[in-house]
Amino acid sequence: MFWDKSAETIDRSALEKLQLTRLQETVGRVLKHVPFYQQQFAQAAIPSDVIRELADIRRLPFTTNADLRAQYPRGFLVGDGGGPVRLHTSSGTTGKPKAIFFSRGDIDRAANLAARCLVMSGNTDRDILQNMMTYGLFTGALMMHYGAEKVGMMVIPAGPGNSEKQLLLMQDFSSTVFHTTPSYALYFADFMEKKGVDPRRDLSLKRAFIGAEPYSEETRRKIEEAFGIEVYNSYGLSEMNGPGVAFECAAKQGMHLWEDHFLMEVLDPVTNEPVPEGCPGELVLTTLCREAMPLIRYRTRDITSVVAEPCSCGRTHRRIRRITGRTDDMLIVRGANIYPQQIERILMSVPGVGRNYLICLSGLDEMTVKVELSASEFDGRVERLVHLQTQLTERLRAEIMVKPLVELVPPGSLPPSEGKAKRVIDNRAL
Ligand code: AMP
Numbered sequence: 001m002f003w004d005k006s007a008e009t010i011d012r013s014a015l016e017k018l019q020l021t022r023l024q025e026t027v028g029r030v031l032k033h034v035p036f037y038q039q040q041f042a043q044a045a046i047p048s049d050v051i052r053e054l055a056d057i058r059r060l061p062f063t064t065n066a067d068l069r070a071q072y073p074r075g076f077l078v079g080d081g082g083g084p085v086r087l088h089t090s091s092g093t094t095g096k097p098k099a100i101f102f103s104r105g106d107i108d109r110a111a112n113l114a115a116r117c118l119v120m121s122g123n124t125d126r127d128i129l130q131n132m133m134t135y136g137l138f139t140g141a142l143m144m145h146y147g148a149e150k151v152g153m154m155v156i157p158a159g160p161g162n163s164e165k166q167l168l169l170m171q172d173f174s175s176t177v178f179h180t181t182p183s184y185a186l187y188f189a190d191f192m193e194k195k196g197v198d199p200r201r202d203l204s205l206k207r208a209f210i211g212a213e214p215y216s217e218e219t220r221r222k223i224e225e226a227f228g229i230e231v232y233n234s235y236g237l238s239e240m241n242g243p244g245v246a247f248e249c250a251a252k253q254g255m256h257l258w259e260d261h262f263l264m265e266v267l268d269p270v271t272n273e274p275v276p277e278g279c280p281g282e283l284v285l286t287t288l289c290r291e292a293m294p295l296i297r298y299r300t301r302d303i304t305s306v307v308a309e310p311c312s313c314g315r316t317h318r319r320i321r322r323i324t325g326r327t328d329d330m331l332i333v334r335g336a337n338i339y340p341q342q343i344e345r346i347l348m349s350v351p352g353v354g355r356n357y358l359i360c361l362s363g364l365d366e367m368t369v370k371v372e373l374s375a376s377e378f379d380g381r382v383e384r385l386v387h388l389q390t391q392l393t394e395r396l397r398a399e400i401m402v403k404p405l406v407e408l409v410p411p412g413s414l415p416p417s418e419g420k421a422k423r424v425i426d427n428r429a430l
C-alpha cells in the first residue's frame, strides 16, 4: 500500500532530476536569505551557480550542530513570504538548543512524509495510534500525529510516561499502534507484566514505531516478543522535520529515506569523503523542500550505511541501515573506542537480562555496567546469577575489548526514561 505511489516508486533518473532542480532552488534560496551561507560561500569563493549536477553538492560547505547553536535564535530563518508558523527546538543536553522553524508548507510536507511512513508500515484509517512521544518543543510527537490524521487514523495524544494511564487508554480505546522510544517501550513492557496484563489476550496492539534513539535488533525482538507485535524502526531529526525522514516498510530490511525531500550522503567523518556504497559512515543530509529553514549538508553525526539492493516493496528511495551510533557518543575507555550500542546489543541478546541497563564510568577508567534482571531470573538461584554475571562479563569483554564490572540489579530498579534515555554516566576523574 502506498500513500503517494508515484512519488514513492519514481524511477531513479526522474528522482535525480527532481533532486537536482530542488537542490538548485535550495541553494538559490539560502544565498538570497541566509547570511551564514552567504558568508560561507563567499569565504570559499563558491559561485552561486555551483550546482550543475548532483555531484556538485560536494563543493558546498557543511552545516554543523555548532553552527545551529551559534546562529541561535534566528540565524537560519528564511524570512520571506512563506514565513514560519512554528518553532521547534532540538534536544540540547547542555547550553542553548537548536531553533528549527517551519512554514505552513513545511508542516504539511512533513505530515505527508509521516503519512507515507504510516501507510508503508501497514496502517489504515481503521488503526488507532497511541502517541507516547513527547508533545511540545520536540518534533517527535507532533509530526507523527499530523501524519496519522492525514491517513485517517484516530490519534490518542497520550504523550510520554504515566504508565497507568497509558494502559488504561490502550485497553479502553483498543489502540492498535503505539509510537515511543525503545527505552520507554521496554519499561512499559515491564509495567504491563507487573500488572498481569497479557497484551496478546488483553490488548488490540498490532505494531509500534520505535525511534528517537539508537537501539539494536535484539531490542527490537525483545519489544516484539513482549507485546506480540511488529516493531518498525523510525528515524528522524528535528533539523530535517522530525520523524518521517526514514522508516521501515513491511520488509523491515532498512529504512527508506525519502530522497525527494532529502539529499543523502554517507561520508567518512574524518576525511569527509564518501564511503563506498554499503559501508558505514556519517549521514549528511540536505533539505530539498524546506522553506523556512533550508539546511545544506547538515552533519547528523549518525552512523549508518546505504542498502544498495532494490527493495521488494517496489519503493525506489534508497534504504539506510539501523543507526549504529553517533560520531559523538563514542566512549574511550582504557584506550578502546566503544559505542554504547555495542553494549546494548550484547545485553539484550542474553537470556535472563531484563529491560534496562546503565553504563557508569568512574575513577581513572573503570566501567561498571548495571543490568536489570528479568523478573523470572530475579527469583533464580545464586549459582545461576553468578553464571549470568560471568557470561555477560566475558561477552562484553570480547565485544568492547575492555573488561567491565557487571552488576546485576533487580527488575525496575534503574531509573526509567520517558523521553530519550540517558545510558551513560561519566564521572571519571580524567
Ligand atoms: P531530535 O532532533 O531531538 O529529534 O534527535 C534526533 C536524533 O535522534 C538523531 O540524530 C539520532 O541520533 C537519534 N535518532 C532518531 N531516530 C533514531 C532511530 N530510529 N535510531 C537511532 N537513532 C535515532
Ligand code: ZN
Pocket: 249, 250, 251, 256, 311, 312, 313, 314, 315
Ligand atoms: Zn521497502
